[in-house]
Amino acid sequence: ADAKRAVANALRNRWRRQQLEEELRAEIMPRNMLMVGPTGVGKTEIARRLAKLVDAPFIKVEATKFTEVGFHGRDVDSIIRDLLEMAMTRQRSRLEDELRPKATEAAEEQILNALIGPMSAQSDKDTWLAHLRAKLLDDRQIKVEVPVTDNDLYPEWVGGGSDSRKPPQIRVIQV
Numbered sequence: 757a758d759a760k761r762a763v764a765n766a767l768r769n770r771w772r773r774q775q776l777e778e779e780l781r782a783e784i785m786p787r788n789m790l791m792v793g794p795t796g797v798g799k800t801e802i803a804r805r806l807a808k809l810v811d812a813p814f815i816k817v818e819a820t821k822f823t824e825v826g827f828h829g830r831d832v833d834s835i836i837r838d839l840l841e842m843a844m845t846r847q848r849s850r851l852e853d854e855l856r857p858k859a860t861e862a863a864e865e866q867i868l869n870a871l872i873g874p875m876s877a878q879s880d881k882d883t884w885l886a887h888l889r890a891k892l893l894d895d896r897q898i899k900v901e902v903p904v905t906d907n908d909l910y911p912e913w914v915g916g917g918s919d920s921r922k923p924p925q926i927r928v929i930q931v
Contacts, residue, residue, distance in 0.1 A: 763789065763802055767810070813842040864888060870898040 766789050773784050791799040800816060807814035817835050867888060868881055887893050 759791070759802065763806060767806065813839055813846060815839050815842060867898060
């Protein structure tokens with residue numbers, strides 16, 4: 757119970773620090789936690805649940821696996837690389853989940869425009885959209901032109917983003 761309380765207080769203090777203005781936040785150093793105890797008391801489980809609660813990556817590594825480079829085992833760089841890869845995978849998944857509804861809506865709009873034209877009445881669009889979502893149009897093929905640049909494939913946080921210096925390439929997708 758004392759360990760849970762200490763972890764809860766540490767988490768609350770970190771949250772409170774994040775709520776401060778930038779100038780004050782720089783003056784208050786965050787405190788890290790070091791959990792010590794015998795095997796089987798729940799240190800790993802507390803850390804795993806805490807990471808899940810704050811949506812942070814979690815990786816478990818035995819202390820005996822920390823070795824100098826060149827010896828059998830894992831060095832600190834590989835552990836940090838694993839953490840970074842886990843965080844990037846998690847962020848990519850989160851962004852995909854966030855953008856999927858907008859992308860689906862945009863794709864449906866493009867398909868409807870290709871089938872019935874952009875100037876069609878809303879009632880016609882609603883009818884065709886119902887058919888599309890019911891998968892009644894799966895046997896139809898249309899061509900959709902999508903401008904794509906190499907940098908548009910990755911968000912800015914992984915070194916992508918739009919690059920206005922390159923002319924857009926047109927990729928044809930058959931649906």
